[in-house]
Amino acid sequence: MASRKESATASAAVMAPTTGTLDSPVKQIQIEGLVVLKIIKHYQEEGQGSEVVQGVLLGLVVEDRLEITNCFPFPQHTEDDADFDEVQYQMEMMRSLRHVNIDHLHVGWYQSTYYGSFVSRALLDSQFSYQHAIEESVVLIYDPIKTAQGSLSLKAYRLTPKLMEICKEKDFTPEGLKKANIGFEHMFEEVPIIIKNSHLINVLMWDLEDKSTVADKHELLNLSSSNHLEKSLQLLMDRVDDMSQDIVKYNTYSRNLSKQQQQKHQYLQRRQQENVQRQTRGEPALPEEDISKMFKPPQAPPRMDTLLIAGQINNYCQNVKEFTSQNLGKLFMAEALQGHN
């Protein structure tokens, strides 16, 4: 327990210079090494075939820092009574962990991703329900493929307050989104992560360094890039196709709307003309019919999906750019190496 107090003061010293541009209750995430290892292992064991692996994060909130001290994985949804199993599983797990003094407070969840494709309706819904219940919760996205390429890829996201508002209202029409002035860049905010280990774990690390005979692999300096680029671009193309379909839908909607406006206008005009004619002939004017019943306005398409797709495309592009910049660096290094021959 003494080590915790010590760690709090030590980390407080690091806290001051970190970026504080987020106006959310959580400005930084502190993860223990154990959690990182567990997430990696969970994906390694379970995630080879299926899409995503998920799990729960446990920890506590200290000032404006979210400390994640432990985690446990979720079983896959293989059986039909998955719902009941999940809740019960979670309850039992938390109860058991409490017995061994592990922090049993739910602070978020983690998910693995395939080449960066995680911006989906399901994620949004889950994160919204989490953030609604627990103010400071985050979702950790672990990218195993990028990690295998040489550097641990772990990112923490929260929903921006604006997006939370919209999700609460469930108002996904174009007018609603315009009012909130939300763009795809304001959907998720990334929270910086730092990794901290206790002293004992550091001792363990020193020990492992001594004993382990595995050579230092330098996957990061691997030059081959076409495979990764191909897959990323394919995913990007799919998304862009989805996006264009969505745009077409929106276009037809707006065209229909304007056509309807025109029709309404014409109808009104005709009515007025007829009324004038009747008046000159001395007959009673025709009643003004209820226009809105005759011309039903077309359904405005929900814009939430568009927003999600745009966010996803943005994410893909960022990843691709990061990847290409790294590879360019590597290629220039290789050129320098060969140049000496």
Add this chain to the structure above:
Amino acid sequence: MSVYGPVVKIHPVVLASICDSYERRNEGASRVIGTLLGTVDKHSIEVTNCFSVPHNESEDEVAVDMEFAKNMYELHKRVSPTEVIIGWYATGFDITEHSVLIHEYYSREATNPIHLTMDTALQSSKMSIRAYVSAQMGVPGKTVGVMFTPLTVKYVYFDTERIGVDLLQRTRVLPNRTKGLTSDLSQVGGSAARVQDMLTTMLAYIDDVLSGKVAADNSVGRFLMDLVNKVPTISAEDFENMLNSNINDLLMVTYLSNLTQAQIALNEKLVLL
């Protein structure tokens, strides 16, 4: 030293878990015990997961919460059905008589369980991690005893685990014990710097050998030959071509992704008009 028995392969997750549960132990408890999960092969046992089990230990008696252990195992089995109970662990340096009792219990759960000890109190100046298997000893018919025979312990990693552990190891050199996650080109830079360090060490060694300060080692010489031969000899022209086409690919992809980003931003603005 060659020992009889299977080789025990441990993943770093297990060790980190044990350390963590030791840190969180109840007041007054001097050590922690728990169950080890993993898979059994013909000649090796791979330990991939573990969880701690609450227990009470005093001078003459030991009480372990078996219900809890069973429950936890069920829960864990739902996530990873391939893991089985393969033994148990305890922190502390020595094996006590209580360990024998606990070991007996675990023999009921698994065939030939292994016992892992981890010295978290650092009695010797290192954290010694050892594994044992129990064997019967003594004169048959008379009092039979149990002997714990040590096994060889190896550390294995998955690829991604290796990278995770590398990152974690970098926290130990900083005074605050914290480390942020870097990204982009700085990672490549870091990796290159490490390779450069290794090369300088090697060059220093070669200089020493050449000037006669250190005796030449044949095996090291062979490794160096392999290394030098690994650099492929390509004609300058071919290399230029390959390099240029690669760079062109990457630049094109960057351009396309920038274009896409601009496109969706525009689309956004238009919709919100």
